[in-house]
Amino acid sequence: MKNTRYKMPDAGNNTSWTGCFFFITMIFLAACTPKQKDLPIFGEREVNGTDTIYHTIAPFRFVDQDSATITNDVFKDKIYVADFFFTSCRTICPIMKTQMLRVYEATKEMPDVVLLSHSIDPEYDTVALLHDFAERLGVESKRWHFVTGVKDSIYKIAQTSYFATAMEDKAEPDGFIHSGAFLLIDKKGRIRGKYDGTKPEDVDRLVEDIKRLRAEHV
Amino acid sequence: MACQLLFSCSTKEPKFQQYYVQGEQLYIKNCSNCHQKDGKGLGLLYPPLDQSDYVDKNLHEVLCLMRHGKEGQLIVNGKKFNKPMRGIPSLTDLEIAEIATYIYNTWDRQHGIIDVKETASVLNSCK
Numbered sequence: 001m002k003n004t005r006y007k008m009p010d011a012g013n014n015t016s017w018t019g020c021f022f023f024i025t026m027i028f029l030a031a032c033t034p035k036q037k038d039l040p041i042f043g044e045r046e047v048n049g050t051d052t053i054y055h056t057i058a059p060f061r062f063v064d065q066d067s068a069t070i071t072n073d074v075f076k077d078k079i080y081v082a083d084f085f086f087t088s089c090r091t092i093c094p095i096m097k098t099q100m101l102r103v104y105e106a107t108k109e110m111p112d113v114v115l116l117s118h119s120i121d122p123e124y125d126t127v128a129l130l131h132d133f134a135e136r137l138g139v140e141s142k143r144w145h146f147v148t149g150v151k152d153s154i155y156k157i158a159q160t161s162y163f164a165t166a167m168e169d170k171a172e173p174d175g176f177i178h179s180g181a182f183l184l185i186d187k188k189g190r191i192r193g194k195y196d197g198t199k200p201e202d203v204d205r206l207v208e209d210i211k212r213l214r215a216e217h218v
Numbered sequence: 219m220a221c222q223l224l225f226s227c228s229t230k231e232p233k234f235q236q237y238y239v240q241g242e243q244l245y246i247k248n249c250s251n252c253h254q255k256d257g258k259g260l261g262l263l264y265p266p267l268d269q270s271d272y273v274d275k276n277l278h279e280v281l282c283l284m285r286h287g288k289e290g291q292l293i294v295n296g297k298k299f300n301k302p303m304r305g306i307p308s309l310t311d312l313e314i315a316e317i318a319t320y321i322y323n324t325w326d327r328q329h330g331i332i333d334v335k336e337t338a339s340v341l342n343s344c345k
Binding site for chain 1: 299301
């Protein structure tokens with residue numbers, strides 16, 4: 001697939017149709033060629049002269065299952081996958097955790113890839129409970145952080161930084177509404193992919209995208 | 219004679235099959251989130267149902283826990299589990315019988331049908 005450039009047709013006696021066709025092809029090529037290599041960057045962007053400022057994850061401060069403070073610094077120079085769940089959830093979370101465990105296994109040999117699961121029921125999900133949960137799942141805290149913290153901060157970061165839904169709703173069976181999304185974050189804190197964490201095919205795509213993202217970062 | 223055989227087959231088999239098929243659907247809907255479709259569970263969070271000495275030995279408790287849940291330490295195949303499972307009170311006697319028929323006739327188990335009458339009387343005496 002190397003250097004298969006589109007050959008410029010003889011421009012001499014072109015009708016405007018071919019010109020238009022050519023123009024459209026160029027747009028497609030321009031739009032598609034970089035996409036094959038790089039994953040999209042989600043969110044709003046601001047163009048500032050030659051610089052483009054992308055949407056990034058806002059500063060945060062949570063505590064993980066080992067009582068370690070978890071801030072954006074922990075993910076400096078790391079690719080990470082984020083999600084939102086709670087331990088007592090009976091609906092989609094067990095499926096999400098099964099799927100996230102697959103990501104955990106698939107990224108075993110990738111020291112620059114970590115996972116971050118936020119509890120959206122932080123009052124119930126204490127450090128001790130998250131510790132027990134992670135241990136029962138059989139995962140290492142340095143590769144998979146389960147965090148708890150101030151409830152409003154977690155909801156806010158879910159909504160405004162990760163574009164994921166998380167809120168309390170007493171009418172729901174478990175008392176919360178939340179999306180089953182997995183979000184792929186690059187080393188610069190930008191969202192590069194969104195996947196349905198309850199669908200194995202989508203999670204397969206996530207694992208492939210992690211590999212692509214790592215290749216991009218080199 | 220042949221008639222009688224035919225009769226007994228045609229009343230027994232479809233009933234089992236109906237329970238089993240319904241049971242599978244109900245299992246997928248109500249239980250597989252945690253215990254997985256293949257019944258293997260998840261780590262030490264959700265115990266397995268496919269290979270479980272607990273399931274093998276405690277039919278009555280299994281029927282009761284579907285409705286009333288289960289809490290506290292539980293040992294399955296020598297491994298300690300300890301997360302509450304909430305019961306599903308909306309399951310009817312028949313649905314519980316169907317799920318049980320599914321569990322007890324899948325993954326190398328061949329218990330036969332677990333009938334709604336038997337189930338109802340067990341459910342009446344749950345602790």
